[in-house]
Amino acid sequence: MRRLLLPLAALLLSDALVLIGHGLMLTLLPLRAEIEQFSAAQTGFTASTYFIGFVISCLVTPHIVRRVGHIRCFAVLATVFSAVVLLFHAFPGFVVWLVLRFIVGFCIAGLYMVIESWLNDRATRETRGTILSLYTVINLSMIIVGQQMLNFADPSGPMLFGLAAILLSLAIVPVSLTATLAPAPMQVVKLDFRRLWQLSHVGMEGAITSGLVTGAFWALGPVYARGLGLDTSQLTLFMSGVVLGGALFQLPLGRLSDRYDRRLVLYFMSLAGAAVSAVLVFVPVVGNAFLLLAVLWGGTVMTMYSICLAHTSDNAEASDFVLVGSGILFLYGCSSAVGAPLASAFMSLFGPRGLFAFAAVCLLGFTLGISIRRKSHVVAIVDETEPFVTILETSPVIFELDPRHSEVEDSEFLAAENLSPGPQQDKAS
Numbered sequence: 001m002r003r004l005l006l007p008l009a010a011l012l013l014s015d016a017l018v019l020i021g022h023g024l025m026l027t028l029l030p031l032r033a034e035i036e037q038f039s040a041a042q043t044g045f046t047a048s049t050y051f052i053g054f055v056i057s058c059l060v061t062p063h064i065v066r067r068v069g070h071i072r073c074f075a076v077l078a079t080v081f082s083a084v085v086l087l088f089h090a091f092p093g094f095v096v097w098l099v100l101r102f103i104v105g106f107c108i109a110g111l112y113m114v115i116e117s118w119l120n121d122r123a124t125r126e127t128r129g130t131i132l133s134l135y136t137v138i139n140l141s142m143i144i145v146g147q148q149m150l151n152f153a154d155p156s157g158p159m160l161f162g163l164a165a166i167l168l169s170l171a172i173v174p175v176s177l178t179a180t181l182a183p184a185p186m187q188v189v190k191l192d193f194r195r196l197w198q199l200s201h202v203g204m205e206g207a208i209t210s211g212l213v214t215g216a217f218w219a220l221g222p223v224y225a226r227g228l229g230l231d232t233s234q235l236t237l238f239m240s241g242v243v244l245g246g247a248l249f250q251l252p253l254g255r256l257s258d259r260y261d262r263r264l265v266l267y268f269m270s271l272a273g274a275a276v277s278a279v280l281v282f283v284p285v286v287g288n289a290f291l292l293l294a295v296l297w298g299g300t301v302m303t304m305y306s307i308c309l310a311h312t313s314d315n316a317e318a319s320d321f322v323l324v325g326s327g328i329l330f331l332y333g334c335s336s337a338v339g340a341p342l343a344s345a346f347m348s349l350f351g352p353r354g355l356f357a358f359a360a361v362c363l364l365g366f367t368l369g370i371s372i373r374r375k376s377h378v379v380a381i382v383d384e385t386e387p388f389v390t391i392l393e394t395s396p397v398i399f400e401l402d403p404r405h406s407e408v409e410d411s412e413f414l415a416a417e418n419l420s421p422g423p424q425q426d427k428a429s
Contacts, residue, residue, distance in 0.1 A: 050219075051337035053101070080107055081107040116400075147243070210305045213273075215336025270300070313325070
């Protein structure tokens with residue numbers, strides 16, 4: 001383990017610092033928008049520009065890396081992110097924030113791509129699973145740490161923005177000083193949505209539903225909590241509880257989907273998510289029960305993306321794995337940009353609880369879509385589906401880090417060399 005982690009220590013430390021700063025900003029910006037008296041619709045639109053920047057960065061960053069390399073690209077993106085964080089406090093206006101949040105989305109997606117490309121280059125067939133698991137744990141735990149840092153100072157003041165800027169600036173240091181060679185330039189993302197639709201209607205519908213609901217939550221969750229009268233510590237516990245629920249339920253639900261029709265698992269997950277959303281809309285819950293509902297909601301909703309990806313991959317050729325993953329991620333990002341403004345309309349009609357009314361409507365619509373699809377399309381019985389692997393909604397490069405991708409590469413190499421694959425390679429192909 002030491003030999004595995006030592007060459008990656010600088011990169012993972014930079015990743016942790018970026019994610020703490022980003023986790024702080026995820027909760028601070030919607031809360032500060034509420035303090036600056038942005039309407040729910042305005043807050044939703046600023047979040048939309050974040051996701052638009054995220055999607056565009058996934059297309060543009062590979063070209064930047066090809067031109068200047070991984071280290072310079074990381075340093076530039078982190079520096080711009082750090083500067084933009086300070087500008088949020090200096091210029092708290094709606095139009096300015098639209099531009100600033102677009103830049104933040106562009107920067108964070110680019111940083112994800114650089115980090116994941118670097119990790120993928122250093123991973124081997126034997127270590128890919130370990131590295132991906134460690135990276136997932138770091139990402140989720142550091143976002144929770146960042147959210148809890150909201151308690152360090154008054155959200156209406158400059159202190160928290162300065163703290164986030166410091167963390168993002170410090171993230172440049174480990175990567176810049178590392179003696180490890182930077183990897184080869186990353187590949188340009190390829191998309192084929194027609195192919196995705198042919199592979200899995202449910203997978204595409206689930207990615208869109210997941211984006212609509214989670215995009216709305218990240219944009220308006222703090223506004224919802226503040227609208228219920230929660231103080232800052234209660235608000236951060238609520239937000240962290242949702243992330244924690246996603247982390248805790250990810251693997252158990254994924255393993256369950258390995259044993260049964262993934263569409264059936266998705267059906268009951270979305271139904272349970274709709275039920276929890278309905279409770280958050282109609283029942284005045286406080287204290288520990290409220291935190292428990294946050295964990296349950298995160299467990300049913302924040303895990304949906306990975307299972308939709310796994311279901312779509314089951315129907316695809318092994319060589320299409322990265323293409324499928326990239327398409328699902330882009331659908332998730334685009335629908336996230338739409339989810340926040342739509343949810344803000346619900347909040348305008350029904351108050352803060354309209355956020356979870358919107359979530360319930362989306363999730364119930366997805367259950368209906370699954371029901372229709374299962375009646376018209378029966379999945380063939382096979383000995384074994386592709387094993388579930390937890391995948392984050394970060395960048396298309398994350399799919400190259402998935403251990404299943406290394407098996408695809410081995411199979412393609414054997415086919416090119418006209419070799420007879422062994423049992424494991426044959427299973428992967």
